[in-house]
Each structure stands twice: as C-alpha cells, then as structure tokens.
Amino acid sequence: MISKISTVTFQGIQAEEVTVEVQISPGLPAFNIVGLPDKAVGESRERVRASFHHLGLSLPAKRITINLAPADIQKEGSHYDLPIALGLMAAMEVLDPLELSRYTALGELGLDGRLGAVVGALSAALNAASHNRGLICPAGSGSEAAWAGQLEILAAPDLLSLVNHFRGSQVLSPPLLHAVQPAALSPAPLVDFCDVKGQSVAKRALEIAAAGGHHVLMIGPPGVGKSLLARCLSGLLPPLEPSEALEVTMIHSLAGLLPDNGLITQRPFRDPHHSASLVSLVGGGARAKPGEISLAHQGVLFLDELPEFARSALESLRQPLETGKITVARANNHASYPAQLQLIAAMNPCRCGYFGDLDRQCHRAPVCAGDYQGKISGPLLDRFDLVLDVPALKAEDLIANAPSETSHQVRERVKCALDCQKERYQKTSFLNARVDGEHLNQITKLDHQTTNLLTKAVDKLRLSARSYHRVLRVGRTIADLEGSEAVQYHHITEALSYRREQGQLRS
Numbered sequence: 317m318i319s320k321i322s323t324v325t326f327q328g329i330q331a332e333e334v335t336v337e338v339q340i341s342p343g344l345p346a347f348n349i350v351g352l353p354d355k356a357v358g359e360s361r362e363r364v365r366a367s368f369h370h371l372g373l374s375l376p377a378k379r380i381t382i383n384l385a386p387a388d389i390q391k392e393g394s395h396y397d398l399p400i401a402l403g404l405m406a407a408m409e410v411l412d413p414l415e416l417s418r419y420t421a422l423g424e425l426g427l428d429g430r431l432g433a434v435v436g437a438l439s440a441a442l443n444a445a446s447h448n449r450g451l452i453c454p455a456g457s458g459s460e461a462a463w464a465g466q467l468e469i470l471a472a473p474d475l476l477s478l479v480n481h482f483r484g485s486q487v488l489s490p491p492l493l494h495a496v497q498p499a500a501l502s503p504a505p506l507v508d509f510c511d512v513k514g515q516s517v518a519k520r521a522l523e524i525a526a527a528g529g530h531h532v533l534m535i536g537p538p539g540v541g542k543s544l545l546a547r548c549l550s551g552l553l554p555p556l557e558p559s560e561a562l563e564v565t566m567i568h569s570l571a572g573l574l575p576d577n578g579l580i581t582q583r584p585f586r587d588p589h590h591s592a593s594l595v596s597l598v599g600g601g602a603r604a605k606p607g608e609i610s611l612a613h614q615g616v617l618f619l620d621e622l623p624e625f626a627r628s629a630l631e632s633l634r635q636p637l638e639t640g641k642i643t644v645a646r647a648n649n650h651a652s653y654p655a656q657l658q659l660i661a662a663m664n665p666c667r668c669g670y671f672g673d674l675d676r677q678c679h680r681a682p683v684c685a686g687d688y689q690g691k692i693s694g695p696l697l698d699r700f701d702l703v704l705d706v707p708a709l710k711a712e713d714l715i716a717n718a719p720s721e722t723s724h725q726v727r728e729r730v731k732c733a734l735d736c737q738k739e740r741y742q743k744t745s746f747l748n749a750r751v752d753g754e755h756l757n758q759i760t761k762l763d764h765q766t767t768n769l770l771t772k773a774v775d776k777l778r779l780s781a782r783s784y785h786r787v788l789r790v791g792r793t794i795a796d797l798e799g800s801e802a803v804q805y806h807h808i809t810e811a812l813s814y815r816r817e818q819g820q821l822r823s
Contacts, residue, residue: 317339317340317407317409318337318338318339318407319337319338319403319404319406319407319413319416320335320336320337320338320403320413320417321335321336321338321399321402321403321406321416321417321419321421322334322335322336322399322417322419322420322421322444322447322449323335323336323395323396323398323399323420323421323422323440324395324420324422324436324439324440324443325389325390325391325392326393326436326439326570326603326651327650327651327652328651328652328653329439329563329566329567329570329606329653329654330439330443331436331439331440331442331443332389332443333420333443333447334384334385334386334389334391335384335385336382336383336384336396336399336400336403337382337383337384337385337403338380338381338382338383338400338403338404338406338407339380339381339383339407340376340378340379340380340404340407340408341378341379341381342378342379343378343379344379345377345378345379346379346380346381347361347365347375347380347382348379348380348381348382349361349382349384349400350381350382350383350384350387351382351383351384351385351386351387351391352384352387352388352389352390352391353384353391353396354390354391354392354393356392356393356394357384357391357392357393357394357396359394360394360396360397360400360425363394363397363424363425363426363427364397364400364401364404364425366427366428367401367425367426367427367428367429367475368401368404370427370428370429371429371475371476371479373405373408373410375404376408380404382400382403382404384396392603393434393435393603394424394432394434395422395423395424395434395435395436396422397423397424397425398421398422398423398424398425398431398452398453398454398475399421399422401425401475402416402421402452402478403416405479410479411479411482411483412482415482416482418449418450419444419449419450419451419452419468419470420440420443420444420447420449420450420451420452421451421452421453422434422436422437422440422451422452422453423452423453423454423457424454425475428474429474429475429476430473430474430475431453431454431455431456431472431473431474431475431478432454432456433454433456433457434453434454434457435569435570435571435572435574436566436569436570437451437453437457437458437460437461437569438460438461438463438464438562438565438566438569439566439569439570440453440461441453441460441461441462441463441464441467441469442464442562442566444464444467445464445465445466445467449467450467450468450469450470451464451467451468451469451470452469452470452472452478453469453470453471453472454471454472454473455471455472455473455491457471458471458490458491458492459491459492460565460569460574460579461491462490462491462492463562463565463579469490469491470488471488471490471491472488507544507547507548507551508548508551508722508723509548509551509720509721509722509723509725509726510720510721510722510723511544512541512544512545512548512720513541513709513714513716514541514709514710514714515540515541515545515706515709517704517705518534518541518542518545518704518706519545519548519721519726521702521704521814522545522548522549522552523552523726523729523730523797524702524790524793524794524797524814525549525658525660525701525702526549526552526553526726526730527729527730527733527734527748527793527796527797528701528733528737528747528748528749528789528790528792528793528796529658529747529748529749529750530658530701530702530748530749530786530789530790530793531637531658531659531660531661531699531700531701531702531749532659532660532661532700532701532702532703532704533622533661533662533663533697533700533702533703533704534546534660534661534662534663534704534706535662535663535664535665535703535704535705535706536662536664536665536705536706536707536708537664537665537669537670537673537707537708538664538669539708540706540707540708540709541706541709542620542662542706543618543620543662545706546587546616546618546620546660546662547585547618548723549616549658549660550582550583550585550615550616551723551727552723552726552727552730553583553615553616553730554730554731554734555581555582555583556580556581556582556583556614560614561579561580561581562579563613563614563654564580564583564584564613564614564615565579565580567606567610567611567613567653567654568580568584568611570605570606571605571606571611572605573611583614583615583616584611584612584613584614584615584616585612585615585616585618586608586611586612586615586616586617586618587617587618587619587620588608588619590619590620590621590622590624590625592608592625592629593626593629594626594628594629594632595607596608597609597629597632597633598629598632598642598644599642599644599651599653600644604644604650604651606644606653607642607644609632609633609636609642609653609655609657610642610653610654610655612655612657612658613653613654613655613656613657614656614657615657615658616657616658616659616660617657617658617659617660618660618661618662619659619660619661619662620661620662621662621663621664622661622662622663622692623663623688623689623691623692627691627693630691630692630693630696631693631695631696633659633696633699634695634696634699636655636657637657637659637699638699639655640654640655640656640750641653641654641655641656642655656750658749659699659700661700662706663689663692664688665685665688665689666678666681666684666685666688666689667684667687667688668684671684671685673708697816698780698782698783699782700816701749701786701789701790701814702790702814703814703815703816704814729797730797732796732797732799733793733796733797734746734747736796736799737796740759741755748789748790748792748793748796749789749793751789751792752785756785756788756789756792759792759803760788760789760791760792760803761802761803762803762808763802763804763805765805766803766804766805766808769805769808769809769812770784770787770808770812773787773812773815777812777815779815783815786815787808787811787812787815788803788808788811790810790811790814791803791807791808791810791811792807794807794810794811795807
C-alpha cells in the first residue's frame with residue numbers, strides 16, 4: 317500500500333510543496349528514505365522508530381520505502397519527521413489516509429514522541445492555505461502558524477495527542493496568537509533624541525533619512541554620539557504594515573530567531589560586529605539561511621566602524637542596496653531573500669580617530685586618513701544618500717540643559733511626510749528612496765533656477781547618475797517634511813550639502 321501526505325521545503329522565505337510517499341511492500345525488513353535527503357532527514361528513521369515504540373506500535377517486518385518528491389530537490393531539516401511518521405501510520409492503516417490528505421504537516425519528533433518546534437511554520441502555513449489545506453505542526457509552532465489567517469491548525473504537543481485527535485478520543489484546541497514584544501527584537505533599548513547632546517545637523521539628517529528611507533554615513537571622532545544617533549532612528553520609524561510584518565516574521569522564523577513564536581511588529585534593528593564574516597552578513601551555510609542583510613529587511617542595518625569590516629563583506633552590500641533583495645547561491649542550494657533595508661553606517665575619520673584635530677591627530681596624518689577612508693570603495697560610498705560630519709562636542713554643549721526636541725515630536729513630522737508618500741505612490745513604492753525612472757522625474761519637477769544649481773553641482777562635484785538621482789530623492793523628502801508640493805531651490809541645496817564623493821570624505 318502507498319500513502320501520501322504533504323509537507324514543505326524552503327526556498328528562501330517561500331515554502332515549496334513536497335509529497336511524502338510511503339510504501340510498505342514484501343521483502344527483507346528495511347527502512348529507506350530516498351529523494352535527496354540530508355543527514356538530518358536520513359536520521360528520521362531512528363526518531364520515528366523510537367516514537368512508535370513509545371506508542372506501543374511496531375514497524376512491520378517488511379520493506380519500507382519513503383520517497384520525498386520531487387526527488388531532484390535537496391531536502392534538509394528535521395521537520396520531515398512528523399509527515400514521515402503520519403505517512404507510515406496511514407500505510408499501516410492506523411490513521412485514515414484520506415483525512416491526512418487534507419493537511420500539510422511538519423515537525424520534529426523526540427524519542428518519546430514529543431513534537432519539537434521547527435523553523436518556517438508561518439511560511440508552511442501560508443503554503444498550506446494557498447492549497448486549501450490545514451496544517452499539522454508542533455504546539456510550540458502553533459502561535460506562529462496562526463498568523464497565516466483562516467486555516468485549520470492542529471498544533472499537538474506529542475504524537476499520541478495527534479493520533480487520539482484523529483481517532484476521536486481527544487480534541488486539540490486551536491493555537492492562540494501571541495505578538496512579539498518590541499524589546500525582544502532590538503539588541504539595545506531605544507534612545508530618545510532629547511538624550512543626545514548637540515549634533516543638530518546629524519539629528520536633521522536622521523529625520524530626513526527616517527522620512528524617506530535614505531541610507532546615511534556618519535563620520536566623526538570617537539565618543540561624539542554616532543552610535544547613539546543611529547539607535548535614535550528606530551524611534552522615528554513607523555510600525556510595520558501587516559504584510560511587512562508577515563514577511564519579516566518569516567525571515568526571522570527561517571533563521572531560528574523568532575522569539576515567543578509570535579508576529580514581529582517592530583522594525584528590526586541589526587548591528588553586527590565589525591568582525592562579522594561575509595556569510596553572516598549575506599547568509600548561507602549548509603541550508604542557505606538568511607544573514608544580517610535579510611534580517612534587517614524593512615528595518616535598519618547599523619554598521620559601526622564601517623572600514624573595519626572585511627572588504628568582501630562591505631562590497632556584498634552593493635547589490636541588495638540597489639535591488640532590495642539578495643541571492644544566496646551555493647553548490648547545493650540557491651535561495652533569494654528580500655532585503656529592503658535602511659543602511660546606517662558610522663566611522664572615524666582615520667584609524668586613530670582624531671584626524672583634523674591638530675592636538676590629537678597622529679604623526680601619519682593626512683596619509684592615515686587617506687588609507688583608512690580608502691577602505692570604503694567609490695561604488696559603495698555612491699549608495700549613501702546622506703554623508704555627514706559629526707563633530708566633537710564642546711564643553712558648553714555637554715553642560716547645557718537647554719530643552720531639545722523629543723523623538724515623539726520628530727516622529728510626528730516623519731509620519732506626515734510618510735503619509736504624503738503613501739498617498740502619492742498608492743503604496744507601490746511608498747518611500748522616496750525607492751522611487752526610480754520616469755516617476756522620479758514627475759515628482760521632482762524643478763524650476764529654472766533650481767535646475768541650473770543642480771547642473772552646476774553635477775559638473776563641479778562630478779556626480780554620477782546614481783548620485784544625481786539620490787540628490788533628487790533627498791530633495792523630495794525634504795520638501796515632504798515641509799509639506800511642500802514642489803521641490804524648491806533650498807530643498808536641493810540642503811540635499812547637495814549631504815553629498816560626498818570618493819576623495820571628499822576628509823574635507
């Protein structure tokens with residue numbers, strides 16, 4: 317007899333359907349799993365055998381063949397345990413094969429039949445819903461799967477409970493929805509703008525960045541508040557839209573970083589250490605898991621001490637910053653992840669950190685500054701919308717108790733600018749930083765005086781086509797913050813003040 321049950325494999329954040337076929341046939345006793353299983357899948361036979369023994373079931377002394385179709389796709393992970401066990405029970409006529417065909421199943425089995433939580437439950441639930449099927453999953457993954465919407469979910473704590481449910485002697489309660497607490501996502505508490513002394517120019521630049529989704533590079537000596545300013549940005553960003561929250565949750569689920577198995581509602585803030593490898597940033601490994609670039613999707617990626625990162629790791633940022641997605645290609649796996657992130661970077665002007673301060677700069681100046689800043693390639697620098705100096709604070713700035721704007725006050729202005737963009741783009745792009753092509757020209761029509769200014773700036777600063785368009789986007793955001801319908805002369809002037817090209821960082 318051959319029984320079938322559906323499960324999934326993961327290609328990026330998408331779950332692709334896999335059919336588990338179970339055949340029990342005459343022959344010498346054997347238990348074979350075919351269909352390109354990895355070692356974790358191959359070990360399922362022992363976990364299934366032990367779970368059956370705990371339930372008082374014995375595998376038939378026949379030839380058992382498990383086929384994972386399609387057979388040309390690599391199957392990885394321990395979530396195949398449960399569908400294999402259920403398929404075997406159907407083939408042994410313990411459970412009804414027709415009833416099991418209405419579900420997609422995934423879950424890891426313990427030796428005593430307990431069901432352990434697995435990654436990707438939300439993606440699997442969305443796949444099941446698209447095929448008009450229910451989902452069978454461990455109880456620990458039920459609250460995550462419940463965010464997929466209206467579908468039947470059987471979230472069982474162990475295999476025995478699941479069998480009893482299908483045999484009518486027990487009823488499994490639907491899983492409850494649990495939202496992730498905001499503090500669970502951010503590695504550090506949010507900082508209010510009023511806690512940052514001075515730095516009015518940097519605060520203004522971060523307000524523009526938050527209002528338009530622009531990338532920012534801050535340059536300044538150590539201890540002036542660059543990291544503090546970067547953390548302030550999270551407090552200016554709006555909550556995730558429902559569709560964005562689902563996408564971010566799926567990415568964190570596949571990476572095994574979803575706390576409390578709930579829905580992520582706050583924008584991610586990722587700040588990897590500068591010793592992070594290329595794989596940790598881009599993603600990869602045996603299962604092509606998402607890296608920091610994807611984990612920052614719809615949020616902020618903060619890279620402190622930017623030149624200290626490996627050159628290969630920095631250059632890997634170029635493609636996702638431009639396209640909004642990243643592809644992890646390995647010999648045995650190929651996965652694409654969304655990466656619509658906002659990059660905030662900080663760096664010292666030189667290795668000693670005090671270039672420009674005649675009393676404290678090292679004896680190698682200005683050569684040390686050129687060597688240090690030269691680690692940032694021109695193409696990567698070109699992708700920053702705003703590059704700004706964060707100067708050392710004076711004593712009066714530190715001592716002064718003058719009232720400063722709070723993040724709440726700034727956030728209200730940012731919200732108004734974002735509402736303008738939402739209405740303008742009808743949610744097609746939503747952020748000025750992502751607008752391109754003819755649409756950009758339509759929303760940034762300039763008068764004659766402003767056009768002349770921009771023309772001279774392109775020639776004098778030798779702006780690339782990419783830089784030119786980024787100036788227009790920043791100008792559009794500044795106009796939105798003012799509530800201006802048109803992009804005016806002073807908007808472009810301010811946007812140009814944040815523009816730097818390779819070789820101009822030290823100026």
